[in-house]
Structure formats: C-alpha cells, structure tokens
Amino acid sequence: MCSLCGVLGVDDHWSDAVARPGVFSRNEEPLRRRAERTRRIRAANDVLRAYRLTLSDWHGRSYVLATATGKTEIIENLAHLWPAAERLSGRLFDPLDPDLLVRLEAQA
Known part of the structure; x- marks a missing residue:
C-alpha cells in the first residue's frame, strides 16, 4: 500500500481525542483538538x-518525522514515533533516559 492510501484510511488514535457518543473529551471542537495536537x-x-x-x-x-539531513518518514500516530526515530537516526532511543531528562529540565 502506498503511504498516501495508508494515511487516508487510518483510524483515530487514542491520543487524538475526538467526540464520540458516550465518551467525554475536552477536545470535542476541531480547534481544541488541533491545539492539543500542536502541544503534543x-x-x-x-x-x-x-x-x-x-x-x-x-x-x-499524520506526522512527518525528519532528520537534520533531510530524511523523512510519515507516521500515522505517536505510537509509531520512537521506532521511526530509531530507524531514521540509526540510534536507540529512550525518551526516559535520565541524562536526557536532566537536559530537558535545564531547558525548561
């Protein structure tokens, strides 16, 4: 399947809250969903x-993940982010690495 067909047929991921009967979401309005997506x-x-x-x-x-050298990959949702990042960079990723968390805290 080409990537465009895969993107067009994708279902909503749990992290992309949408209004559904019987389910509460603070992101029922498209503008609020878009703002939440931007924060993620x-x-x-x-x-x-x-x-x-x-x-x-x-x-x-969907999302586009890109390297500094211009390699890109389209991913459907954030569940695919870390494996795609490892493929593109050729490095192992641990978003909970203690050294990384210290650097992130210092930037905040």
Whole structure:
C-alpha cells in the first residue's frame, strides 16, 4: 500500500481525542483538538531535538518525522514515533533516559 492510501484510511488514535457518543473529551471542537495536537508535537520535539530530529503535522491526520539531513518518514500516530526515530537516526532511543531528562529540565 502506498503511504498516501495508508494515511487516508487510518483510524483515530487514542491520543487524538475526538467526540464520540458516550465518551467525554475536552477536545470535542476541531480547534481544541488541533491545539492539543500542536502541544503534543511541541513536547515530542523537545525530546527529539536532542537527537537532531523534528516532528511536524501533516494535514491533521499524520506526522512527518525528519532528520537534520533531510530524511523523512510519515507516521500515522505517536505510537509509531520512537521506532521511526530509531530507524531514521540509526540510534536507540529512550525518551526516559535520565541524562536526557536532566537536559530537558535545564531547558525548561
């Protein structure tokens, strides 16, 4: 399957809260969902910056992960972020690495 077909057919991920009958979500309105998605991307980029990677939104449905040298990968949701980051960078990732957390705290 081409990546475009895969993106168009993707179901909502649990991290992308949407209004569903019988389910409470503070992100029922499209503008609020978009703002929450932007906050998640910003938080991911805080971690990815240490590895010279960036994450960006792709039409509100997927994400584009990119290296500093221009390699990119489209990922469907944040569950695919760390494996994709490892593939693109050729390095192992631990977003809970104590040294990384110390650096992130120092930046805050």
